[in-house]
Amino acid sequence: MDFAASILIQLLNSVQYGLLLFLVASGLTLIFGIMGVINLAHGSFYMVGAYLAWSLASMTGNLLTAILLGLVLSVALGLLLEWLLIRHFYERDHLYQVLLTYGLILVFEELRSIIWGDDVQSATVPALFAHSIPLTDTLSYPVYRLMMSAACLLVALGMYLLIRRTRLGMTIRAGAHSRELVESLGINVRLLFQLVFALGVALASFAGMLAAPVSSVYPNMGGQVLIICFVVVVIGGIGSIRGALIASLLIGLVETFGQVFLPAVAGMLTYLLMALVLILRPQGLFGKA
Amino acid sequence: MNRNQWIVLVLVALLLAAFPMTGSTFYTQLITKTMILAIFAMSLDLLVGYTGLVSLGHAAFYGLAGYTLALVQPKYDPMSIFITLPAALAACALFALVTGWLVLRTRGIYFIMATLAFAQMAYFVFHDTGLGGGSDGIYVNNKPVVGVGGTKLLDLDDRAQFYYLVLVTMLVTYLLLRRMLDSNFGRALAGIRVNEHRMRAIGFPVARYQLGIYVLSGTLAGLSGYFAALQFGFVNPEILSWHHSGAALMMVILGGMGTLHGSIVGAFVFVLVEDLFKDQGVFGAFAKHWQLMMGALVVLVAVFLPRGLAGLGAVLRRRRAPETAAVTTTASPAPTGATPTGRASAAGPSTDARDA
Numbered sequence: 001m002d003f004a005a006s007i008l009i010q011l012l013n014s015v016q017y018g019l020l021l022f023l024v025a026s027g028l029t030l031i032f033g034i035m036g037v038i039n040l041a042h043g044s045f046y047m048v049g050a051y052l053a054w055s056l057a058s059m060t061g062n063l064l065t066a067i068l069l070g071l072v073l074s075v076a077l078g079l080l081l082e083w084l085l086i087r088h089f090y091e092r093d094h095l096y097q098v099l100l101t102y103g104l105i106l107v108f109e110e111l112r113s114i115i116w117g118d119d120v121q122s123a124t125v126p127a128l129f130a131h132s133i134p135l136t137d138t139l140s141y142p143v144y145r146l147m148m149s150a151a152c153l154l155v156a157l158g159m160y161l162l163i164r165r166t167r168l169g170m171t172i173r174a175g176a177h178s179r180e181l182v183e184s185l186g187i188n189v190r191l192l193f194q195l196v197f198a199l200g201v202a203l204a205s206f207a208g209m210l211a212a213p214v215s216s217v218y219p220n221m222g223g224q225v226l227i228i229c230f231v232v233v234v235i236g237g238i239g240s241i242r243g244a245l246i247a248s249l250l251i252g253l254v255e256t257f258g259q260v261f262l263p264a265v266a267g268m269l270t271y272l273l274m275a276l277v278l279i280l281r282p283q284g285l286f287g288k289a
Numbered sequence: 290m291n292r293n294q295w296i297v298l299v300l301v302a303l304l305l306a307a308f309p310m311t312g313s314t315f316y317t318q319l320i321t322k323t324m325i326l327a328i329f330a331m332s333l334d335l336l337v338g339y340t341g342l343v344s345l346g347h348a349a350f351y352g353l354a355g356y357t358l359a360l361v362q363p364k365y366d367p368m369s370i371f372i373t374l375p376a377a378l379a380a381c382a383l384f385a386l387v388t389g390w391l392v393l394r395t396r397g398i399y400f401i402m403a404t405l406a407f408a409q410m411a412y413f414v415f416h417d418t419g420l421g422g423g424s425d426g427i428y429v430n431n432k433p434v435v436g437v438g439g440t441k442l443l444d445l446d447d448r449a450q451f452y453y454l455v456l457v458t459m460l461v462t463y464l465l466l467r468r469m470l471d472s473n474f475g476r477a478l479a480g481i482r483v484n485e486h487r488m489r490a491i492g493f494p495v496a497r498y499q500l501g502i503y504v505l506s507g508t509l510a511g512l513s514g515y516f517a518a519l520q521f522g523f524v525n526p527e528i529l530s531w532h533h534s535g536a537a538l539m540m541v542i543l544g545g546m547g548t549l550h551g552s553i554v555g556a557f558v559f560v561l562v563e564d565l566f567k568d569q570g571v572f573g574a575f576a577k578h579w580q581l582m583m584g585a586l587v588v589l590v591a592v593f594l595p596r597g598l599a600g601l602g603a604v605l606r607r608r609r610a611p612e613t614a615a616v617t618t619t620a621s622p623a624p625t626g627a628t629p630t631g632r633a634s635a636a637g638p639s640t641d642a643r644d645a
Contacts, residue, residue: 032398038398038401038402040535085588085592088592089591092595094343094397094398094401095337095343095538095542096542096591096595098343098345098401098535098538099535099538099539099542099587099590099591100587100588100591100592102535102538102539102587103539103584103585103586103587103588103589103590103591104584104588105535105584106580106581106583106584106587107581107584107585107588108584109580109584110578110580110581110584111581113578114578114581223531227405227406227409227531230402230403230405230406231402231406233402234395234399234402234403234406238398238399264418267410267413267414267416267417268410268413268414271406271407271409271410271413274403274406275391275407278391278392278394278395278403279391279394282394282395282399283399284399
């Protein structure tokens, strides 16, 4: 009974971790798939989200208010960055996108140090979700983590509907396919791309905000997430949201159960998985050849 | 190389050779470090500038060589450099062969992500396992012996001798690479950079060329990492981190990629600027936030100087002559008029990816 329950806990953890990864990776793959921009600073947005959640929550005393405020700020940050810098890099080589966003990481890290300091912080779980659901006499599962998974699923569903079922989504897909054609139809592609970038920033930042109470808030927290998200995108296939979802869940499973059963090599497993995908299907599971 | 290039090279070599006579230990050390980084940057330029493969995991080789030295070297007895150096280079070559075989199955943005991910894997091996002292790192207990039979040729503990060893290595590396790049092999690489498919159609074994240059580049990065570990007598996982790979990329672009000597210039400018930003005499208390200034500089270079310092003159001239700038802007389909020149020099990897 206890064994089954602990397996269930690990399963829930891996799904929760996978879904969180998906939020970050989907923004990354969206920005690349639609605008052709590789964004190394994406992990920084995750970090910014976590710090926003922590600092706004300690100001307002409520994590939910903090998340709402933080989302508004993140969207504003995304719009500003796109207008100021990213916009000028759409047509340029990936090399310069890499260099630009690498510079942005340094800037964001140092600004974080100036604004919020270098200490490890932790955001508190809202009282509403602060209890746990008992599974057996000794084991229980925190409600907040379930809420995290639910929130991620809702966002994933919302994104699917936005891109596949709305007029805006249709225009975005068309813009990714041929920018000139959509422009000639009188649609403002510039604004469209600006919105997509802001959406990507908001997704990463939202993931950071959700994670703030469970993973604590610390310097350089974005780097680790970014690289795992690269692995997600390589495994799932670039530009494929569905691929990102499957790959995120896969990595969630591999990392969580790896740590339980093969702790010595757990850190490597994800990369071995990526190597395997590169051997068998270099374009990724859902990528186009 | 033409006569003028030889003259510049000899002058630079003489200047660097004379530098330790100024007696400044700090700057002699700093230049040693810079020359090591210049070798590192040149090895990356082989991939990025000459072959059109943007690697973001180059620090893995640098770190791997350092760790190999630290682990092969016994705790008490110094070992011969003729054992530790080949061991470090072999480790890097092997790692490059395996990861190269994998990452070269991808192109463009995939290649960037995959190289970064494998470098991170190497980072985790040294960071999370007890193999190399974990996150604390490990000391290189003894400097290797440079000698044949019983005669000692060099004393690596002597800072001046080490300085000259690094200087000579950097110059020899530069000359050998220059020779290689001017040969048919180098021309084939340029062909692959510009149009991989066409080269394959002509009958060049493109994949083998790319893997070959990837292994060479990784091994050379290992050479620089070996020297770095020697200089600092210490290795930790940070030397494998992607920040280090990013810094190398910045050096290559800063000096002008695809030129080889640009990497040397880039390394020197990078280190000197970093040293300046960290200087409290210049920036006061703000020097603590040197990383902010460095980041801003990287962003500015990406925006305004796609061809690095070599392109600085062209950018300034365009500013002074607005009419010609207007012409280039309208001629370029890119939304930004600031950098129409950057496209031509760097069109390699992405156009290939889109052709595919």
